[in-house]
Amino acid sequence: MTSIPADRLRDPRSLPPRATTIGGRAAGPRRGPARAPYVFIAPFYVLYVLFMVVPILVAVYLSLCEWVGLGPPHWVGPRNYAHLLTDVSFHRALGNTGVYVLVSVLVIVPVALMMAQGLNARGLRARDLFRVAFFIPMVVSPIVVALIFSLVFDRQFGLANSVLRAVFGLGGFDWLGDPTLAKVCIGLIMLWRWAGYLTIFFLAGLQNVPRSLYEAAELDGAGRFVTFTAVTLPALKPVTGFVAVTSFISAAQIFDEPFLLTHGGPGDATLSVAMFIYRAAFERQQFGYAAAAGVVLFVLVFTISQIFNRLLGIGRAS
């Protein structure tokens, strides 16, 4: 490679002339460099606008209309939002979704951290086997999951009641028919499905914690608990923040588990906001109302996740 003297680099006039023609025509030296970056990123933004921004704007417009799914929407202004304020079903859906979010953030995330801590232990054999085993629920079809757990939780012939009866002499729990137990079942399935997946993130984080920190803590005489709270947790803060926020967003939009296992029942006992939206749009032909609920969900999720971001400092340098 030919080197160019440094003094010549400082003076553009001294540089060899740039090729001004490509294939016999002007290459447009003034326009090319300025526009090229935009041209390269344009496809993403064009698709983003088409498939994200436009649908969101249409949804906002639709939320101010009444539309049965065909024909022109009728403008009703903020009436749909006013109805949501008094709709007990929507309130229950919000409450249930809040429960799912709490289960996700306060139960599943810590369990995933504990599992990762276990998998990260020195001398653990068959680590990869455990990792795959924990991850498998995440890739199993939700339909299959619902089918399996509906058999597990069947009141009369399910595995759960059979085991309880055989071991403890208890039984007859109406897992999916009792409003409280049905929510517990949904929470258990969420735990089963999500914990292994989140463990992978924590495990990656744990493997990046410098060993020197643990050695320093050991020299200072720190026990396991103190090492965990003083070294591991602070070192995992960015990962924990990311996992907590993504878990929150996923749980706030939960649909598969309640839809497939309980259809939101009994009554509205396990109805989530995403299911409420689906039900309004595709069972009741109330697309405007569904869009309004969707906008409310979007605003709530966006606002709370932003607060989480600020509190946990996600994406900021430590």
Next chain:
Amino acid sequence: MKNLPSPPTPRGTPGPHRAPPSPSPVPGPVPVPGTAPRRTVLRWAAAAGALATAGTATACAGGRAASVRTSGPVTLSLWTHDQGYQDFFARSVPRADRATRFSYRLRVTRAGAQDLVTKLLAQAVAGRGTPDLMGFEIGNFARMLRGDLSARLLRDWTEDVAPLGDDLLAARRAPYTVDGRLYALDSDTPATVYYYRDDLLSKYGIPADLGTWEEVARAGARLYDKHRVSLGAVSTGSDLNQVVQLFAILLYQRGGALFDAHAHPTLDSPEAEETLRFICDGLRTGFLVDVADFYGPSMQTALKRGSVAGLWMASWYKTFGLQPNVPEQSGRWRIRALPRFSAGGGRTSVAGGTGFTAITGKANTEAGAGFLSATWLTEEAQIRRYRELGYLPTRRSVFRSPELLALEDTFCGGQRLFEVYAPLVDHVPAYYQSPDQSILMDVLSGYLIRAYRGDLSPREALRRATSDFRAQASR
């Protein structure tokens, strides 16, 4: 199907056929020889793309009813949720060919009942791809009652069936009638009867001809005390419609209803309260048992064990519930008219149905209507439909058909089932639907289960269900 109005193009807005905008006033690179051919190519390509887009758009918007077919070969697109219907219609093609000026072929799409309606609406919005014929499971037809969906999409059968007069049962027109216009033809008169295990009732000394539900309940309570066998079942599982269905059958028999002819809810009634109390009491005495899935494993197990020796259900339950689940019990089952309620009501009730119709405004609309008329409404077709699918006729006169009256049913021990069905036909209650029906199903199912458990009194459960329904309906 009517054309959807397309948004007006603002004046001056560049459309696909317009020339490209004039060059920017900002000076750009000076054209040099050799660029013109490339630009020309690009312009031609842009023009071709625009023409293709315009062509596609035109096809989307106006792909319907280019010319109405009145005879000759025609391929009908049929959407249904049930393999049985698909097979029946396929076998009906030669008959339809003979009865009409068309020569039919069928192109069938099968999907879930709810998905079909969603897909129909999506295709209607797209302006293309709707079927020529479609079957609506009755509960999902309620979605078509919202706004003017029925009038926009479905063929009006009112004038076609007028010559049939009262022979086409009014009770089976009601679910598919909107503003006095009939938009679908039912596949069945799903009258409900009482199914019972003849061998078990004989074994336990329970008379099979007890006249009232109250007598059956007392006998059932005794039977449960001694042998842990019940004489009826209700659903308490996660299928909300199923939960309501088992209650609604007795409600309609008692003379109540979920909705009146004007689609107003009528749940808060003495009949509903009495019916719910009857079921709640039955569950406490063991006369009735609750199952998680009336059409699934839990009911199948109960039937196989012989812990359910009787149940109320629609006429189709023999074909789609008993025969597949307990084939080994062939010959042991019988049917009878439902026992009466002492306080009043009818001799039968109703549950289920599927309305078939042609999609309006298409080239094949009349061909589809002809096909359906020939294969769904004639006496021959209704007899054949019962023999092949087990669905009762929707024409009163067909119930008196000597062929049907003489039929002996092997699964029911050689019983002549039409001797039971025929006297019931005039007692089948009308089942009116509402666009808000799904809301009622959702709220009512939860309160029914709470009443069944004893968490709420029947009165309170119905009051709360009605209150919740009113709060959510007509959004």
